[in-house]
Amino acid sequence: MNLTLFVWRQKNADAQGGFERYEISDVSEDSSFLETLDMLNLRLVESGQPTVAFEHDCREGICGSCSMSINGRPHGPKKLTTACQLHMRNYKDGDVIYVEPFRARAFPVVKDLVVDRSAFDRIQQAGGYVSVNTGAAPEANANAIEKDKADEAFDAAACIGCGACVAACPNGSAMLFTAAKVTHLSLLPQGQPERSARVLDMVHTMDAEMFGGCTNHGECQEACPKGISIKYISQLNRDFLSSTVKKALSLRGKMQSQ
Amino acid sequence: MGLVREFYRSTVGKKMAMALSGIVLVLFVLGHMAGNLKIFAGVDLATGDYKIDDYGRFLRAMGAEMLGHSGVLWIVRVVLLACVVIHALTGIQLASLNRRAKPVGYEVRSYRSANAASLTMLYGGLFLMVFITYHILHFTTGTVHFRGFVEGEVYSNVYSAFQNYGIAGFYVVAMALLALHLYHGTWSMFQTLGVDTPRWNKGIRTAAKIVAVAMFLGFSSVPVGISIGALPAPIAQAGTN
């Protein structure tokens, strides 16, 4: 099939970007969206033009690096599908497709379709971990975990940190990502010791990274290639509130005798 | 105090402040709407007064033994005003944060779940502030009533105001916008306070729809009822207040 692509081209973070129009012919419907971009790049190389920069790694929907918005939708039109897993059979001959980088203040464009998503790493570093002593491996069955809890935690842990939620959110909010990361640890016994500090620190870091606030549009849930539910945002809110209360009632510090 | 400030500084804390003040406001609006329906109750045959006028007197006299005339009413007014101020200031702060977080949009914009209600919360809210101000000047103080406003004569004040189709129409439109705001706001506050779960979600969404529709129909019934002549012209009252 033949397609018209409008691809966002931007030399570097400070340069003024703009759309470039490319006609691309003989696209196989069995190829993926990234393969179509590969094809485009091959032709650009042949004609001595600079190639389109885009991020990719696994190409099997698990690493979360193929960040791009296709016709205004992060990862394209298909639900539960990353751009690398998006087949061209979702398009038809003559289609016009706009390809843009993920848009959010917290995700500055590095080049063309590549954005800097290191703000996510900093949210993670603020509390997205559990402390485990090195040395002897802990006894595997020491911690009994309810099946329901394990499943809920696992669903949250399916987050690949691709940033589609932020890209889809009209407010550029990272609540779905943060909620998934906070909750998948907070639901498990291993995550309990740091539970309160985790949610407070991660939310404050999220705000400091200039992500917006959640206004419950629900776009993130629609865009998430891993189907993370906004129920985790509700859970994060609940945790944030109870952790604040817990902190207020903390017994640390001294009291006066009189 | 440090903890409160830290809590409010976060977007999540701000949203909780919005949700809590929102709950108070929704409950007030529900009560207000129910009270308005008394206009259809007609005249109390024993006293010859309109029931809605009696209801107005009751609101002012409420708790008079303890807090003096209109005492309770003033407490309610101050609490409501505080809620409006918190709700509005926080909402504006969040909206500007959100706008900063998304400076560039997409060339092709296609929303999948964001809707007219969720996307217009700020504008709807700002409009409602203007409307509330007008509404208070219109029916509480009578400043912009211009059609023979008499304090305490609720029925005749409302009746004469809505003789003008423009004013009646404006109220109906305002109530449609209020309903839109409440539809998103009502479910949103449950989600924000973290009490929304998959088990309750459907019920909460339905409740939000019912609240929105009930609010629109209940409030609009008064200007519409008067405009189409379903309510009789006021009788001259013997003794006003």
Ligand code: FES
């Ligand atoms: S390239 Fe790894 S998820 Fe798409």
